[in-house]
Amino acid sequence: MLEQFLxxxxxxxIQFRRYPGEAIGGIFIITSVFYGLFLSAKYIAGPGLNFxxxxxxxxxxxxxxxxxxFVLFDIAGNLQSEAQxxxxxxxxxxxxxxxxxFLLRAIANLFVQMLLLSCIVTLIMTLTGRFLSFPITLILPxxxxxxxxxxxxxxxxxLSLLLKRVQQIIAIVQFTLLFxxxxxxxxxxxxxxxxxxxxxxxxxxxxxxxxxARGGDLDxxxxxLALLNGVVYFSLGLGLFGWAERYAKxxxxxxxx
Amino acid sequence: MISLGxxxxxxxxxxxxEGLEKSYRIKKDWxxxxxxxxxxxxxxxxxxxxxxxxxxxxxxxxxxAGLVRPDGGKVRILGGDPHREAPVLRHVGAVLEGNRNLYxxxxxxxxxxxxxxxxGLSRRVARSRGRELLDRFELSxxxxxxxxxxxxxxxxxVAIAVALVHDPKLILLDEPTLGLDVEATMxxxxxxxxxxxxxxxxxxTTHQLDVAEELSDRVAIINQxxxxxxxxxxxxxxxxxxxxYEVVMEDLPEAIAEKVVALxxxxxxxxxxxxxxxxxxxxxxxxxxxxxLSVSRQQANLTDIFLELVQGDR
Ligand SMILES: Nc1ncnc2c1ncn2[C@@H]1O[C@H](COP(=O)(O)OP(=O)(O)OP(=O)(O)O)[C@@H](O)[C@H]1O
Ligand SMILES: [Mg+2]
Numbered sequence: 001m002l003e004q005f006l007x008x009x010x011x012x013x014i015q016f017r018r019y020p021g022e023a024i025g026g027i028f029i030i031t032s033v034f035y036g037l038f039l040s041a042k043y044i045a046g047p048g049l050n051f052x053x054x055x056x057x058x059x060x061x062x063x064x065x066x067x068x069x070f071v072l073f074d075i076a077g078n079l080q081s082e083a084q085x086x087x088x089x090x091x092x093x094x095x096x097x098x099x100x101x102f103l104l105r106a107i108a109n110l111f112v113q114m115l116l117l118s119c120i121v122t123l124i125m126t127l128t129g130r131f132l133s134f135p136i137t138l139i140l141p142x143x144x145x146x147x148x149x150x151x152x153x154x155x156x157x158x159l160s161l162l163l164k165r166v167q168q169i170i171a172i173v174q175f176t177l178l179f180x181x182x183x184x185x186x187x188x189x190x191x192x193x194x195x196x197x198x199x200x201x202x203x204x205x206x207x208x209x210x211x212x213a214r215g216g217d218l219d220x221x222x223x224x225l226a227l228l229n230g231v232v233y234f235s236l237g238l239g240l241f242g243w244a245e246r247y248a249k250x251x252x253x254x255x256x257x
Numbered sequence: 258m259i260s261l262g263x264x265x266x267x268x269x270x271x272x273x274x275e276g277l278e279k280s281y282r283i284k285k286d287w288x289x290x291x292x293x294x295x296x297x298x299x300x301x302x303x304x305x306x307x308x309x310x311x312x313x314x315x316x317x318x319x320x321x322a323g324l325v326r327p328d329g330g331k332v333r334i335l336g337g338d339p340h341r342e343a344p345v346l347r348h349v350g351a352v353l354e355g356n357r358n359l360y361x362x363x364x365x366x367x368x369x370x371x372x373x374x375x376x377g378l379s380r381r382v383a384r385s386r387g388r389e390l391l392d393r394f395e396l397s398x399x400x401x402x403x404x405x406x407x408x409x410x411x412x413x414x415v416a417i418a419v420a421l422v423h424d425p426k427l428i429l430l431d432e433p434t435l436g437l438d439v440e441a442t443m444x445x446x447x448x449x450x451x452x453x454x455x456x457x458x459x460x461x462t463t464h465q466l467d468v469a470e471e472l473s474d475r476v477a478i479i480n481q482x483x484x485x486x487x488x489x490x491x492x493x494x495x496x497x498x499x500x501x502y503e504v505v506m507e508d509l510p511e512a513i514a515e516k517v518v519a520l521x522x523x524x525x526x527x528x529x530x531x532x533x534x535x536x537x538x539x540x541x542x543x544x545x546x547x548x549x550l551s552v553s554r555q556q557a558n559l560t561d562i563f564l565e566l567v568q569g570d571r
Pocket of ligand 1: 310
């Protein structure tokens with residue numbers, strides 16, 4: 001398992017190093033979009049504006065959005081491009097379960113992506129002059145969010161196995177995502193509270209916002225719920241992926257027929 | 258089905274396929290892509306799958322590799338079922354149709370290491386196996402060039418090397434010489450022979466009948482999903498060659514020609530065609546002491562056989 005993870009990491013790293021243009025272009029676009037939004041908000045609101053911890057929360061949300069977007073489309077994007085280039089079937093020829101191969105690969109890609117994300121967040125923090133805190137406990141809610149993200153990623157992967165083309169869906173999902181990660185579901189009451197708990201990733205994102213932007217302490221109860229939520233979405237995603245794999249083998253669709 | 262598999266390397270059964278069935282639905286119609294395909298393969302044996310486009314070759318191969326689930330029938334690789342026991346796939350290496358089968362942004366060496374680990378080797382073993390294969394396939398000088406920059410022939414060699422990296426017993430090659438030039442085709446043919454000689458079982462599909470004729474111990478001719486004929490390549494060619502001889506004379510006088518025709522041979526200018534071996538000596542007696550320029554046996558080749566079997570079936 002470790003061997004395979006290292007092999008995936010090496011592969012991800014080589015591809016990044018050999019073709020850095022795409023990744024660096026990505027950093028540039030993501031950062032400038034944020035900065036553009038920030039400047040125009042500032043311009044509209046006038047010089048007296050003080051975003052305060054709202055801005056910090058927005059930065060956290062934006063960083064998280066970038067990260068989760070990446071995770072979410074990683075498996076589906078991989079499946080799709082490998083079906084086109086013809087390596088997909090070779091992956092399914094391995095003695096491991098396909099879901100294991102894709103999960104290890106997605107995590108390896110995430111490591112490389114984390115590197116880029118730290119550049120983005122550092123850039124944004126320098127540009128806006130707001131510095132977030134990075135307590136070590138942030139790993140826990142981040143983990144909860146990522147669990148959910150990988151679950152949805154497997155679900156998207158399942159879709160792309162079945163449909164082969166997922167571009168159209170990507171745009172829709174991406175903005176739903178922005179909502180999920182920035183909606184203050186922790187402030188919702190009544191039915192909203194239950195809905196907020198059921199939505200994927202938003203609970204974990206809330207805990208993360210508290211930790212990083214508001215400098216609050218870790219709320220173990222909410223964290224527990226967020227983790228539970230993550231585990232459920234992760235299992236659902238895996239299940240869906242396994243089903244799609246069987247379907248694809250039944251109808252000879254692995255190679256993009 | 259009669260088993261014709263007499264492998265060169267003893268009789269270790271590598272693959273057993275029994276009654277494979279596969280139908281696909283396209284809109285409202287069902288097409289039977291593969292119908293009761295059965296075969297077996299021993300160590301060291303090369304079996305060529307021949308058939309027109311859409312005959313079901315690729316579908317059959319993918320069912321053997323566990324990539325397409327059969328509607329019926331069974332596949333056993335060294336006794337294990339690739340559809341149920343994923344570890345069985347350690348014994349399988351495949352280069353699939355028209356695909357690249359490789360990461361174009363990685364070098365041959367990196368591809369070999371990556372796929373070696375994916376097939377269950379440790380990174381260290383994968384690396385050393387990879388280096389061995391690169392040496393053997395005369396690719397060492399290209400081991401640090403990204404695959405994208407290699408010629409089509411070299412890419413195919415790398416793909417075959419990758420299929421071998423984990424030392425599998427069964428090799429599936431779907432159109433391994435597709436799009437290769439004469440020289441690259443020769444190299445691939447040589448490699449296939451070598452790989453088989455190491456005691457692996459190989460199934461390959463091809464549209465190049467000369468390739469099948471040279472490489473295979475047995476051929477299976479498949480048409481509209483069914484195997485219409487399976488036999489040892491040499492036997493099949495012999496069976497279809499009949500006993501046709503051609504005797505070319507320097508000069509063939511009218512009177513002699515008439516005698517020859519009366520015996521049952523055909524005459525065309527100075528050439529006598531003898532349809533059966535038994536007649537040959539009678540014909541030679543008649544033409545004595547005329548000058549014979551050549552006597553030759555007309556070999557049928559797989560192309561003729563293939564056309565006859567496949568078209569006869571329509
Ligand atoms: N996934 C699929 N969905 C629907 N039909 C399919 C699928 N895969 C194969 N077929 C059909 O099954 C039949 C057999 O196809 P297959 O690819 O096995 O033929 P083949 O012998 O490999 O042909 P070729 O020489 O062109 O490669 C064809 O009619 C093809 O259209
Ligand atoms: Mg084919």
